[in-house]
Amino acid sequence: xxxxxxxxxxxxxxxDLAEAGYEVVAAVGEGRQAVRVAAAVRPELVVLDLxxxxxxxxxxxxxxxxxxxxxxxxxxxxxxxxxxxxEAVKAGASGYLLKSASREDFLDAVRRTAGGDAxxxxxxxxxxxxxxxxxxxxxxxxxxxxxxxxxxxVLRLVAKGLSYKQIAERLVLSHRTVQNHVxxxxxxxxxxxxxxxxxxAIERGLDES
Amino acid sequence: xxxxxPFWRTVAVFRAASLVYAAILLARAGGYANPAxxxxxxxxxxxxxxxxxxxxxxxxxxxxxxxxxxMLVTLGCLLATPVVQGVHQEDSLPVTATWMGGVVLAWAVxxxxxxxxxxxxxxxxxxxxxxxxxxxxxxxxxxxxxVLLFLAGVLVGHVARLARKAEARMQEAVELEAAGRxxxxxxxxxxxxxxxxxxxxxxxxxxxxxxAAELGRLAGEQEAALRELVRLRPEPAPAGAVDLRTLLxxxxxxxxxxxxxxxxLTLPAAAAGELSAAVGAALDNVVKHCGPHAPAxxxxxxxxxxxxxxxxxxxxxxxxxxxxxxxxxxxxxVAQSIRGRVEDLGGTVTVVSAxxxxxxxxxxxxx
Numbered sequence: 199x200x201x202x203x204x205x206x207x208x209x210x211x212x213x214d215l216a217e218a219g220y221e222v223v224a225a226v227g228e229g230r231q232a233v234r235v236a237a238a239v240r241p242e243l244v245v246l247d248l249x250x251x252x253x254x255x256x257x258x259x260x261x262x263x264x265x266x267x268x269x270x271x272x273x274x275x276x277x278x279x280x281x282x283x284x285e286a287v288k289a290g291a292s293g294y295l296l297k298s299a300s301r302e303d304f305l306d307a308v309r310r311t312a313g314g315d316a317x318x319x320x321x322x323x324x325x326x327x328x329x330x331x332x333x334x335x336x337x338x339x340x341x342x343x344x345x346x347x348x349x350x351x352v353l354r355l356v357a358k359g360l361s362y363k364q365i366a367e368r369l370v371l372s373h374r375t376v377q378n379h380v381x382x383x384x385x386x387x388x389x390x391x392x393x394x395x396x397x398x399a400i401e402r403g404l405d406e407s
Numbered sequence: 408x409x410x411x412x413p414f415w416r417t418v419a420v421f422r423a424a425s426l427v428y429a430a431i432l433l434a435r436a437g438g439y440a441n442p443a444x445x446x447x448x449x450x451x452x453x454x455x456x457x458x459x460x461x462x463x464x465x466x467x468x469x470x471x472x473x474x475x476x477x478m479l480v481t482l483g484c485l486l487a488t489p490v491v492q493g494v495h496q497e498d499s500l501p502v503t504a505t506w507m508g509g510v511v512l513a514w515a516v517x518x519x520x521x522x523x524x525x526x527x528x529x530x531x532x533x534x535x536x537x538x539x540x541x542x543x544x545x546x547x548x549x550x551x552x553x554v555l556l557f558l559a560g561v562l563v564g565h566v567a568r569l570a571r572k573a574e575a576r577m578q579e580a581v582e583l584e585a586a587g588r589x590x591x592x593x594x595x596x597x598x599x600x601x602x603x604x605x606x607x608x609x610x611x612x613x614x615x616x617x618x619a620a621e622l623g624r625l626a627g628e629q630e631a632a633l634r635e636l637v638r639l640r641p642e643p644a645p646a647g648a649v650d651l652r653t654l655l656x657x658x659x660x661x662x663x664x665x666x667x668x669x670x671x672l673t674l675p676a677a678a679a680g681e682l683s684a685a686v687g688a689a690l691d692n693v694v695k696h697c698g699p700h701a702p703a704x705x706x707x708x709x710x711x712x713x714x715x716x717x718x719x720x721x722x723x724x725x726x727x728x729x730x731x732x733x734x735x736x737x738x739x740x741v742a743q744s745i746r747g748r749v750e751d752l753g754g755t756v757t758v759v760s761a762x763x764x765x766x767x768x769x770x771x772x773x774x
Contacts, residue, residue, distance in 0.1 A: 204603040210611075249598060276602055276634065284669040297606040298627050298661070300613050320666040320704055327708060328668020357666045358719045358767065359704030 199241035199269070200225040201232040201258065203250050207297070211245055211274065211304075218305050229253025233261045241269050243312050246291065248275045248282045256285040263290030272311040274304070284325045288391040292384065293317025315377060316384045323356035326383055333390075343386040352379040410574040412464075414516045414567055419460040422509040426456050429504035433491075439502070440493025448487050448502050455480045456509075463513065474514055478529065481510040485530070488537040500552075501537055511556055515564035523560030531556050594637035605630035609661065624700075627661040649676045651714060654683035655707055658690055662699075666706045672714050674774060681748045682716060682772055688744035689718040689768045697722030713754075714774045721765040725758070745770065 200215070200222060202208040212222045223239045226232045229250040236244060244262055248255030259271050271291040275283060283294050293311045295304060296319065307317045318326075327350070333342035345353065348369075355365045362376045369376070430449050438445050459477060462468040481503070488501040501507070507530050515523025531553040605626045612623015635656055651672040659665040674682065686705060693703045703720045745768065746756045754772030 203599070206607055207603055210607065276598075276606060276630075280667065280669045297603075298609050298630070300610065320664050320706065324666030324706055324708065325669050328670055331668070331708070331710060332670050354706070354708070357704075357706040357708070358717050359664055359666075359702070359706075360719075 199223055199232075199236060199239065199244045201227070201229070201244060201250070201255075202247035202274070203227040204247070207247065214301055214304065215245075215308065218308075220308070227251070229255070229258045232258050236262055236269060237265065240265075243270045243272065243308065245272050245274050245308070246286070248273060248286060254282065256282055256289055259286040259291045260289040270311050270314070272307060272317065280321075280325055283322065284329055287322065287326070287384065288329075288387055290388055294319055294322040296321065316381045318356050318380050318384075320357050320359045323353050323380075326387060327353045327357060329387060330383070343390040345383060345386075349379050349383050352376055353383055356380065410570045411516070411567075414563075414570070415463045415469075418463065418509060418512045418516060421512060422456045422459065422506065425504060425506040425509065426452055429502065429506050432500060432504050433502065436499075439491050441491050444487065445491040445502060448484050448491060451480070452484055452503065452506055455484075456506075459509070459513070469517060474510075474517055477510045477513055478526065481507050481530065482533050485533050486537060501534060507534070508556060508559055511560045512563050515560045515562075516567045518564065519568040520561050520564035523562075523564030524557060525560075527553075527556040527560035590637075597633065597637050602630055602634055605633070624661040631656075631659045647676055648673045649679040651679045651682065651707060651716075654679055655686060655705055655716070657683075658686065658705055662702050663690060664702070664704045666704070668708065670709075672707055672709050672774075674714060674772070678752050678772060681752055682714070682754075682770065685745045685748040685770055686716055686718055688748075689770075693718070693720040693722065693766075696720075709774060712773055713771050715769060715771040717767055717769045719765060719767045724762045724764050724766055725760040726762050 200208055200212045202211065202225075205227065208225050208227060212225045215222050220243075223241050224235045226235055227250075229252045232244070232246075232250075233253070246255055246258060246262075250258065253261075255273070255275070259273070262269055262271055268290060270293075271286075272293040272295065273283060273286050273291045274295050274297060276297050287294060292314075293307055293316060295307045295317065299307070299319075310317050327345075330343070330345050330350075334344055336342065351369065352365060355368065356362075360368070362373055362380075365371070365376045366373045426449075429452065433439070433442075433445050433449060455477075459473075462473055484503045485501055485507050488503070491502045492499070511523060511526040511530055514526035534552060609623040609627035609630060612619045612621075612626060615623075635653075651674050652667040655665050655667060690703055690705070693701055697703075697720050701720055701722055703718060706717045706719070708715050749756050749770045749772060752772045754770060757769040757771075758766065759769070760766040
């Protein structure tokens with residue numbers, strides 16, 4: 199399923215996916231519609247643009263993540279939307295790719311996202327690392343998630359543009375281990391985000407009663 | 408009309424009310440010594456009150472000529488007091504009574520504290536002069552009226568000035584907000600159309616290869632530049648400080664990937680500028696040694712007390728000892744433009760490189 203408000207992009211992405219052998223079950227241009235349609239067609243993977251006319255892409259990602267089972271979400275977004283990208287990823291998106299990425303990179307990202315892997319661009323690694331450091335700098339860092347030394351090391355290398363293969367070589371690890379480290383950093387952040395949301399909801403609920 | 412309108416209306420109300428008060432005083436005193444002259448003065452005051460109420464309400468009429476005329480008429484009426492009242496009567500008001508305050512208020516509203524005080528001084532002097540002419544000794548002249556005139560002139564002038572300033576600020580804020588809103592509208596429009604198309608051109612161009620790839624690369628650079636220009640939410644940085652991210656993102660292009668955190672990397676403006684220039688020098692080196700289309704990565708992070716920026720390329724790398732040789736040989740390159748800049752900021756530079764493995768230049772400065 200493709201969600202993008204720009205018709206040229208929407209069609210282009212859908213065509214690329216179809217040509218690569220994926221079945222595009224829906225292509226929509228609005229957030230609410232996307233959530234509705236996703237509930238009906240149950241896509242395995244949603245390619246999501248963050249700039250939508252009605253709902254923000256972040257909110258769409260959040261609502262999609264609430265579905266059972268949740269579809270995998272690959273954020274395909276323009277550069278310069280760091281805050282939104284980070285929020286979308288915390289809300290459950292498992293990958294982020296710039297719109298300027300080549301078709302090969304895009305299809306590769308789709309394949310890996312569909313396979314359950316996190317797709318980390320250097321940009322996303324920088325954002326995630328920054329988020330962990332922000333959390334660690336808070337007054338009560340003990341309650342937040344934190345990275346192991348190895349995970350930090352791996353994330354920094356991803357942010358510097360090294361491929362998983364290069365990282366594996368440099369740290370003398372297997373490709374799969376690198377992939378797991380990256381995946382873990384994201385899972386911990388998403389878990390923390392969900393816990394925070396629940397805590398927030400409980401506080402609100404207690405206040406109201 | 409703005410903020411001045413209400414002030415002028417208040418002055419008008421004061422004039423009309425004090426005119427009535429003066430007339431009542433005159434009637435109660437049975438017209439003093441010379442009722443005909445008394446009522447003539449009241450008549451003139453009434454005409455002038457009507458005239459000024461109109462004139463001050465029109466912005467074009469407000470000005471020094473009107474203020475001067477106002478003062479002259481007021482003084483004229485005031486100085487007629489001895490003629491009307493004959494022998495001066497202890498502690499009584501002049502024939503204009505409080506009406507003479509009108510001109511002081513007008514001057515104060517028009518020109519602020521100083522003009523208000525000046526008008527109060529002129530009117531008070533004239534007032535004292537009429538009493539002096541009545542034969543009261545100087546030491547026994549009543550000064551209550553004078554003090555009140557000064558108070559009124561200075562206070563009203565001060566408040567009028569403050570109000571005018573506040574209005575100007577407000578106007579400025581409204582204009583700023585309108586400009587911001589317009590910018591946001593433009594940004595949204597550009598974002599929804601131009602940027603999307605540019606990104607698309609970049610992508611399709613890369614796929615087509617050849618000349619189209621070059622076009623695509625150019626489109627990509629323009630996309631990045633335009634996006635930076637129309638950024639919807641510029642982070643407000645404290646005075647004298649700059650968000651390093653904004654500077655670094657200017658280097659982003661089809662070949663240079665810039666990774667930054669979502670939170671601002673705030674540095675003093677000078678330090679951010681130097682660090683950014685050092686990054687620029689490092690990227691220039693990449694172009695020089697690896698070619699114009701070689702990919703490079705810029706990664707900025709903040710950890711505790713330091714901001715670290717890493718520039719990495721996958722070029723041929725620098726053979727061991729090569730940098731030291733260059734430095735010894737008087738070629739400055741890395742030494743001056745990167746190491747010099749960063750060390751001046753109290754930071755450190757680490758160069759990690761091996762032949763065939765690319766180069767990583769890590770610049771770290773205290774935040």
